[in-house]
Amino acid sequence: MRVRDVVRLSWxxxxxxxxxxxxxxxxxxIGVAAxxxxxxxxxxxxxxxxxEFSSLGTNLIIVLPGxxxxxxxxxxxxxxxxxxxLTVRDAIAxxxxxAIDKVAPVVLGAASVQWGGLEREVPVFGSTASxxxxxxxxxxxxxxxxxxxxxxxSSVAVLGMKLKxxxxxxxxxxxxxxxxxxxxxxxxxxxxxEGRTIGIDVQDVAIIPVAxxxxxxxxxxxxxxxxxxxxxxxxxxxxxxIRRVITERHQGEEDITAVTQDAVLATFDRIFxxxxxxxxxxxxxxxxxxxxxxxxxxxxxxSQRTAEIGLLKALGAARRQxxxxxxxEAIMLSFIGAMAGLLVGQGGSWMIGRLYPVLPLGxxxxxxxxxxxxxxxxxxxxxxxxxxxxxxxxxVEALAGR
Amino acid sequence: xxxxxxxxxxxxxxxxxxxALDGVDLTIAAGEYVSLMGPSGSGKSTLLNIIGLLDxxxxxxxxxxxxxxxxxxxxxxxxxxxxxxxxxxxxxxxxPRLTAAENVxxxxxxAGRAPVDRRPMVETAIDxxxxxxxxxxxxxxxxxxxxxxxAIARATVMRPGxxxxxxxxxxxxxxxxxxxxxxxxxxxxxxxxxxxxxxxxQIGGRAERSLTMMDGRLVEDVRRRA
Numbered sequence: 001m002r003v004r005d006v007v008r009l010s011w012x013x014x015x016x017x018x019x020x021x022x023x024x025x026x027x028x029x030i031g032v033a034a035x036x037x038x039x040x041x042x043x044x045x046x047x048x049x050x051x052e053f054s055s056l057g058t059n060l061i062i063v064l065p066g067x068x069x070x071x072x073x074x075x076x077x078x079x080x081x082x083x084x085x086l087t088v089r090d091a092i093a094x095x096x097x098x099a100i101d102k103v104a105p106v107v108l109g110a111a112s113v114q115w116g117g118l119e120r121e122v123p124v125f126g127s128t129a130s131x132x133x134x135x136x137x138x139x140x141x142x143x144x145x146x147x148x149x150x151x152x153x154s155s156v157a158v159l160g161m162k163l164k165x166x167x168x169x170x171x172x173x174x175x176x177x178x179x180x181x182x183x184x185x186x187x188x189x190x191x192x193x194e195g196r197t198i199g200i201d202v203q204d205v206a207i208i209p210v211a212x213x214x215x216x217x218x219x220x221x222x223x224x225x226x227x228x229x230x231x232x233x234x235x236x237x238x239x240x241x242i243r244r245v246i247t248e249r250h251q252g253e254e255d256i257t258a259v260t261q262d263a264v265l266a267t268f269d270r271i272f273x274x275x276x277x278x279x280x281x282x283x284x285x286x287x288x289x290x291x292x293x294x295x296x297x298x299x300x301x302x303s304q305r306t307a308e309i310g311l312l313k314a315l316g317a318a319r320r321q322x323x324x325x326x327x328x329e330a331i332m333l334s335f336i337g338a339m340a341g342l343l344v345g346q347g348g349s350w351m352i353g354r355l356y357p358v359l360p361l362g363x364x365x366x367x368x369x370x371x372x373x374x375x376x377x378x379x380x381x382x383x384x385x386x387x388x389x390x391x392x393x394x395x396v397e398a399l400a401g402r
Numbered sequence: 403x404x405x406x407x408x409x410x411x412x413x414x415x416x417x418x419x420x421x422a423l424d425g426v427d428l429t430i431a432a433g434e435y436v437s438l439m440g441p442s443g444s445g446k447s448t449l450l451n452i453i454g455l456l457d458x459x460x461x462x463x464x465x466x467x468x469x470x471x472x473x474x475x476x477x478x479x480x481x482x483x484x485x486x487x488x489x490x491x492x493x494x495x496x497x498p499r500l501t502a503a504e505n506v507x508x509x510x511x512x513a514g515r516a517p518v519d520r521r522p523m524v525e526t527a528i529d530x531x532x533x534x535x536x537x538x539x540x541x542x543x544x545x546x547x548x549x550x551x552x553a554i555a556r557a558t559v560m561r562p563g564x565x566x567x568x569x570x571x572x573x574x575x576x577x578x579x580x581x582x583x584x585x586x587x588x589x590x591x592x593x594x595x596x597x598x599x600x601x602x603x604q605i606g607g608r609a610e611r612s613l614t615m616m617d618g619r620l621v622e623d624v625r626r627r628a
Contacts, residue, residue, distance in 0.1 A: 001511060001512055001514050002511075002514055002516075004517075005511045005514075009511070012499055012500070013499060016499045307495060308495075308497055310495075311495045311497070312508070312512065313456065313480070313483075314454065314456060314483070314489045314495075315483075315484070315489070315508055315509045315512055315556070316480050316481065316483045316484025316485075316509055316512050316513060316560070317480060317512045318476050318477045318479075318480035318481070319476050319477075319480075320476075320477065321480070321512060395456045395457075396451050396456050396457050399456075399491065399495065
């Protein structure tokens with residue numbers, strides 16, 4: 001039998017059992033579309049988070065108070081020790097490490113910002129001049145925090161654009177005195193609108209010198225210290241040095257966690273990669289279900305077409321040919337269904353991308369290929385049993401309709 | 403052309419063995435016109451199926467054109483069937499999804515003939531049966547006689563040496579039945595061996611050679627001069 005004839009015969013059967021065909025195509029298409037769309041979402045989440053981290057700046061090492069235990073004892077917990085605070089002096093000490101380029105101590109709190117009778121509660125960062133460069137932000141107007149002794153408070157503030165707009169409207173803000181918490185600050189600059197940091201909108205923050213923030217929130221301790229190295233190669237060395245310096249300063253207790261950006265990124269990459277795979281796996285189950293459906297319907301087709309199979313044998317069809325015909329039907333069903341599913345999946349991803357432009361949608365390259373491969377494979381695997389059953393029919397009994 | 407020697411066919415029905423064929427010896431020459439009669443359950447259909455290679459004997463030998471068929475593989479058997487044997491059934495057995503012409507084309511498709519070769523063969527077969535006008539109709543748009551003629555066109559499109567007809571008129575009225583018999587006899591006149599299984603002694607009596615079966619044995623073999 002010629003391939004073209006096999007396709008033509010199977011195609012003829014498919015279009016003349018239209019409802020059945022459409023149902024099966026739908027089942028496969030939904031499975032494939034689910035794989036494409038769910039992996040699109042997983043991949044989008046991964047890309048989104050990766051992009052967010054990259055926007056934090058490059059070659060960053062973030063120093064957090066407290067030790068995240070990766071090994072050894074929970075003894076410190078049992079002993080009831082709390083980690084020592086990170087202080088501005090710790091930050092100053094880190095500046096002396098040769099591998100380190102910039103250091104920005106960060107205090108974070110929430111406070112109300114007032115001007116002319118209007119008031120808003122926003123996140124308030126306390127930091128130093130280095131913060132701007134480390135964070136990869138830029139200024140819309142005016143200046144950022146001036147360089148100087150980080151231990152000396154100073155009554156200046158930098159505002160995000162949204163905060164500025166809500167308090168001042170179109171009135172120029174620079175030079176105005178505002179109230180943050182119970183203290184007065186003079187606005188010296190406005191942050192440019194681009195740039196985000198995880199969870200916090202750059203447009204809706206106020207930034208004041210770190211010492212002022214410590215007074216404002218009545219605390220000695222830092223939220224964290226962000227450092228940047230001169231180059232990527234310095235990262236390892238810088239991290240070891242940071243641990244050494246802080247341990248020295250904290251009476252031999254290594255009670256900080258120094259996280260490189262790469263490590264965080266790699267972790268998130270792994271988490272979201274696994275998430276995407278899990279989503280793909282769940283969606284793939286629907287493909288297996290579609291395959292079983294195909295098998296079921298093909299088995300029904302075999303019993304409905306028993307007489308026809310007997311006839312084909314009487315007309316000179318070998319077992320192999322009968323198998324080929326039934327398998328071809330199953331494969332065509334799953335293949336066409338997979339193609340339809342790809343279109344629907346891509347269309348769906350595009351729609352979601354329209355609704356949520358922030359998400360960089362698009363399935364990972366392997367997903368559509370894997371989806372189609374699984375669909376067609378399930379067509380073959382689940383098509384084999386009915387095809388074998390058809391081929392094994394005894395022509396005499398089949399013709400007699402028994 | 404067809405040589406059966408001591409052919410037995412035993413069916414297992416429950417724990418009983420049924421001897422559908424019980425030592426049949428039969429030789430049919432090329433171009434013969436044979437009728438096969440006998441009561442229900444006498445084994446005539448089983449014999450026809452074995453001659454048509456749809457069934458295998460439990461014991462004995464069957465030589466088709468001098469070749470022992472009992473040792474053929476499934477593929478070889480299918481090819482032997484395709485090249486040598488045409489089947490016509492009581493219930494026509496047309497594929498309902500295919501048009502008359504497509505039904506006639508089926509054996510050629512299964513045999514892997516090229517589309518260019520198939521077209522003239524199908525046209526000739528359809529033309530011989532006087533079905534030109536009905537070639538693109540589906541079976542459900544055809545009358546019983548037309549359906550059987552499509553089936554005969556399909557059985558003969560490969561130009562087999564033997565036409566096996568199992569009650570070809572059993573599902574037709576007398577007039578169309580007579581037409582179908584005439585068509586089959588015309589094929590015999592053109593040189594094809596014809597074996598007709600029938601209940602109808604009138605039809606059976608028209609053949610040059612009449613075989614009668616009883617309980618799995620050939621009990622009568624009458625030849626007349628046409």
